[in-house]
Amino acid sequence: MKSHPYLRAYLGGIFVPTLVLPVILTVFIVTRIVIQVPTPIERILIFPMAIVPSLFGLWNAIWLGSHDRWHQPIGLHGAVLPLVMAPIGALVGTSLGVLQIGSHGVVWFQACSIPYAWIVPGFGAAMAAYYLVWKYVVGSLNRVLGIA
Amino acid sequence: MNADEQDRLKKLLQAALPPTAGEPEPGRGPGRDLWPAVLRKLDSKPATPWYDWALLAGLLGLAGLFPAAIPVFLYYL
Numbered sequence: 001m002k003s004h005p006y007l008r009a010y011l012g013g014i015f016v017p018t019l020v021l022p023v024i025l026t027v028f029i030v031t032r033i034v035i036q037v038p039t040p041i042e043r044i045l046i047f048p049m050a051i052v053p054s055l056f057g058l059w060n061a062i063w064l065g066s067h068d069r070w071h072q073p074i075g076l077h078g079a080v081l082p083l084v085m086a087p088i089g090a091l092v093g094t095s096l097g098v099l100q101i102g103s104h105g106v107v108w109f110q111a112c113s114i115p116y117a118w119i120v121p122g123f124g125a126a127m128a129a130y131y132l133v134w135k136y137v138v139g140s141l142n143r144v145l146g147i148a
Numbered sequence: 149m150n151a152d153e154q155d156r157l158k159k160l161l162q163a164a165l166p167p168t169a170g171e172p173e174p175g176r177g178p179g180r181d182l183w184p185a186v187l188r189k190l191d192s193k194p195a196t197p198w199y200d201w202a203l204l205a206g207l208l209g210l211a212g213l214f215p216a217a218i219p220v221f222l223y224y225l
Contacts, residue, residue, distance in 0.1 A: 017225060024222045031219070048223055082224070089224055098223075108223070112216045122217060125210050126224065128203045133225075135200070 005147050006061045012141040013060030014053040016133060024048050031111075039109045043096040047089050055085055060138060064147055074142065078134020079127045086123065 028041045063077045093099030093108070100107040105115040114122065142148035149157075211218055 020222065020225045024225075027219060027222060044223065048225070052225065085224055093223075108220050112220060114217065114220070118214075118217075122220075125207060125217075126221065129207055129221065132200060132203060132207070 002146075005064060008145040008147050009061040009064040009142070010057035012138060012145050012147070013057035015141055016137055017048065017053040017056050021049060021053075028109075037109075037111050039111060040096075040098065044098050044109055046096060047092045047098075051088065051092065052085070055081070055088075056138075059084075060142070064142075073135070074139045074148070075131045075135030078138060079131035081130055081134075082123060082126045086126070 025041075025045065028039055028044060031037045032039045032041055059078070059081050063072070063074055066072070090099060094101065098109060100110070105113055106119070107113050139148060
């Protein structure tokens with residue numbers, strides 16, 4: 001299996017978001033219908049459904065293309081992805097009304113209020129989570145697909 | 149070069165270059181079966197380092213302390 005390595009890298013990258021998307025859908029539907037929190041599901045799902053999988057796939061293809069030159073571990077490569085995704089997600093969220101920027105913090109989904117002081121630690125936690133996901137899930141998939 | 153000449157050249161080269169230490173003599177295999185060692189090497193998985201476990205524990209602790217952040221994290225996954 002030596003052909004189309006970048007296609008395999010893309011498919012390996014989109015695996016995790018594709019797997020998580022039904023979970024997200026379930027969480028937001030339960031939040032809206034069962035717990036009766038008026039979350040705008042249709043607008044919330046645009047970013048995780050249309051953009052996140054593509055970014056994961058492209059990021060894995062970039063790792064494959066640059067690995068021979070830089071030899072960067074895939075976990076660290078994945079940990080950098082929030083630096084790219086966070087501004088895009090915030091931009092999409094703001095333009096769709098999913099994210100409101102206030103004077104003391106941001107409000108996600110018209111329900112989750114996050115003070116500005118929490119954003120930097122939260123960002124570190126996101127990088128740690130991405131590090132683990134990329135090292136153990138995407139890295140394993142890459143080995144299965146014969147590109148790692 | 150015919151087959152006899154090739155055979156003669158091969159013998160001359162083997163005579164001129166003695167086997168290195170630990171190398172089996174020409175025509176003989178290794179002294180033991182190496183295949184089980186290959187299988188063990190293929191089956192062995194690197195152990196998960198302690199800091200990865202610490203990161204996982206920290207993330208689970210944060211999720212427990214700040215459950216409101218879970219949907220935001222899911223939004224980015």
